[in-house]
Amino acid sequence: xxxxxxxxxxxxxxxxxxxxxxxxxxxxxxxxxxxxxxxxxxxxxxxxxxxxxxxxxxxxxxxxxxxxxxxxxxxxxxxxxxxxxxxxxxxxxxxxxxxxxxxxxxxxxxxxxxxxxxx
Amino acid sequence: xxxxxxxxxxxxxxxxxxxxxxxxxxxxxxxxxxxxxxxxxxxxxxxxxxxxxxxxxxxxxxxxxxxxxxxxxxxxxxxxxxxxxxxxxxxxxxxxxxxxxxxxxxxxxxxxxx
Numbered sequence: 001x002x003x004x005x006x007x008x009x010x011x012x013x014x015x016x017x018x019x020x021x022x023x024x025x026x027x028x029x030x031x032x033x034x035x036x037x038x039x040x041x042x043x044x045x046x047x048x049x050x051x052x053x054x055x056x057x058x059x060x061x062x063x064x065x066x067x068x069x070x071x072x073x074x075x076x077x078x079x080x081x082x083x084x085x086x087x088x089x090x091x092x093x094x095x096x097x098x099x100x101x102x103x104x105x106x107x108x109x110x111x112x113x114x115x116x117x118x119x
Numbered sequence: 120x121x122x123x124x125x126x127x128x129x130x131x132x133x134x135x136x137x138x139x140x141x142x143x144x145x146x147x148x149x150x151x152x153x154x155x156x157x158x159x160x161x162x163x164x165x166x167x168x169x170x171x172x173x174x175x176x177x178x179x180x181x182x183x184x185x186x187x188x189x190x191x192x193x194x195x196x197x198x199x200x201x202x203x204x205x206x207x208x209x210x211x212x213x214x215x216x217x218x219x220x221x222x223x224x225x226x227x228x229x230x231x232x233x
Contacts (some may be wrong), residue, residue, distance in 0.1 A: 002162075006161075010161070033220060035129035035221060037224075042226075043161075043207070043226060043227050044224060044227065045209065045211075045224040047222070047223070050220070050221050058197065083182050088194050091145075091161060091162070092196045093222060098155045099217070101169050101170075101216045102168050102169060104150050104152070104167045104168075104175065105150055105220040105222065106152070106164055106167060106177065107152075107162070107164070107212050107222060109154075109162045109163070111159050111160055111161045112159075
């Protein structure tokens, strides 16, 4: 069975501080995909990034960066120089390989981390 | 291009009443999903579909039924609502097997069962 753990339930920072969100996952699959989604106060989930298990290259996109470490089963997410608009709930999610159509691309979500950025 | 839409946005039911939530997507996606979101528990998969006319159970299917009569629509039914089904429901869709697999979510339906 797959499991995603986001140990931090809420993080509060002052604008311009960096914030790192932790995500630890469990899976028996050798091929899998990891995702980060953002849920702003409006409620809709917004896709941020996808990584597959063969791609451990870390990435920076603007103020966002991701650190994927297969050895520790972690997929952490950092917001640099946070802004008030970054206030949201962030979800880490995991899906298995796409080898069997009947399995779908089901996502297992973590419990989410609420980020509050104060001006 | 509206993406994924959900109807209704809000609903209040009394225990025992029934209702159907409608999800529609205009991206020609093969797969569709229904999740529920409860505080501190993230999103949990209720049912999903890998194509028109097919449905399958997810993690928490009890008390719900689904149908996918048309590729663009995925309906979630509650035959006899219970207070435990008070939640926010999200529909999502994605491309099929072998393709880019991120899911696109609708705006959610907030359901309260009294």
